[in-house]
Amino acid sequence: MKILMTGGTGLIGSRLLSRLPEGHQVTVLTRNLAEAQMLLGRRARWMSSIKSLTNLDEYDAVINLAGEPIADKRWSDEQKERICQSRWQLTQKLVDLCQAGNNPPKVFISGSAIGYYGRQDDEFISEYHPSCHDEFSHRLCKKWEEIALQAQSDTTRVCLLRTGIVLSRRGGALVKMMPPFKFGLGGPMGNGEQYMSWIHISDMVSAIMFLLEQPDTQGAYNLVAPNPVTNKDFSQALAQDLHRPCVFTMPAFVVKILFGEMSDLVLYGQRVIPKRLQEAGFHFQHQHLDEALASLQLR
Template sequence: MNILVTGGTGFIGKALLPHLTHERITVLSRNPPRAYQQLGHHIKVIDTLDTLPNLDDFDAVINLAGEPIINKRWTERQKQEICQSRWTITRQLADKIKAGNHPPHVLISGSAVGFYGDQQSRSFDESLEVNHQDFAHRVCRQWEEEAQAAQSEHTRVCLLRTGIVLARHDGALARMLPAYQLGFGGPIGSGQQYFPWIHLQDMVKGILFLLKHDEASGAYNFTAPYPVTNKEFSRTLAKVLHRPHFFKTPAWLLKLGLGEAATLLLDSQRALPKRLQEQGFHFCFPKLEHALEETVGDKSRIDEPGGV
């Protein structure tokens, strides 16, 4: 299989590529030398899609590109960067797919549970229809619409509505660890908001599942089947690390530091992966404590996902 990957040097991309060693991989990167350094020379790297009239040479496209959404305050300039880093490349991919006579069989494209906005304590699956005005929803809605434009009788489109991906050396958990390791961890805001999470190994395994199952299309919640509140997540992380759990970050302080981006940590999304499970996907880490033990606890053995 010949696969085009965007975002291959990102957090999830770097975890995914080692599991595609039997495929022919092309990575789109603005910095090919750095991509070769990080990923190895067994892959092909291109720095633009402009030289490709279409994507007929590829069997599949995995689109993981996008400016990190939580790393900086949401200034107008940063919002523009967050949007365009997702929308523009996805639009280009869809246009190239539609331009061919023998297009890729599948486009797997990123999204996030931010699509749903704040749903408080009620649980929901992919059938929930929302139309919020908040920034995270607007980013995800157009991101998905750009990808869905590639859908045809020849090309199926799968959308990854991803929660917080758990890994030791990257992502949100890696940024949380230092405070918890020092004994300063604790819930954020009220702690009652639901915290949709997924282990990195299940994230990778899920992408491979959608890649291989021809009947898969549409939106999928990439979240573990047992979501927890932020307070429960925090308490479990402290337990796994054998650290106290006394401190609390008030919502006002988070808003002061992050501004509007604080909504990503204060909104509640009790998202369930109904469609993945109905189609036969089995999670390696359905429950939080096991996932954290594997990732950061005494039983932690690996930093990258294992066999999938």
């Protein structure tokens, strides 16, 4: 299978590249060829621009994972615009190339996030949930998905990856959470009752490969483990895994002062479950948080 991938040097993309079976021919679109080749070597071909492409007829699949990191900087108006446009513009270019050819890719897999649902209460949220809270994360993901769905046709199926918190020892949200816990200063944020929907990096990659290979899959999929936990439970499990206490809390007003609007990501949760993935027959290797953290060998 010939695959065009964006975001191949990121946390998920680099792990996916290492897991794809031999025989797949992957071309990765990246802004920094030297860094990509140093990190990932000969696992893929590298392309610095898609301007030379007139269509995507030579590819069997597109895996679109690129985007400005959502939690790296405070959400100024300028940063929110970068977050949006880095996703919307590239996805639109890929869709346009799909539509320009006579033999478009058979599958278009595109990133999204459980932020699509916006803040929710403690009810279980599946892909069939009827209502979303209208806020920045929802508007970002809604338009991102709408653009990707333009690639849908009789010959191209589109799968949308509504991703939760990806647990990995090599990057992402977990690595940013760990320092205060390692010093025995970690604990819940706000009241700790908000739900955190997480997924182990191995299951994240396996789910993408599953959607890539299953010809009857299309539409939105929640890429989260079946058992979301509260922020308080997550904090206690992480502290226990690191053999550290969990006695401190960070009041909501402090979180808001430190992070501004971005504090919404940690103070308001969603209890999301992967209903459509499980209906499609996908099996999670890491279903419970304690085991998932232990498997990462964080200490």
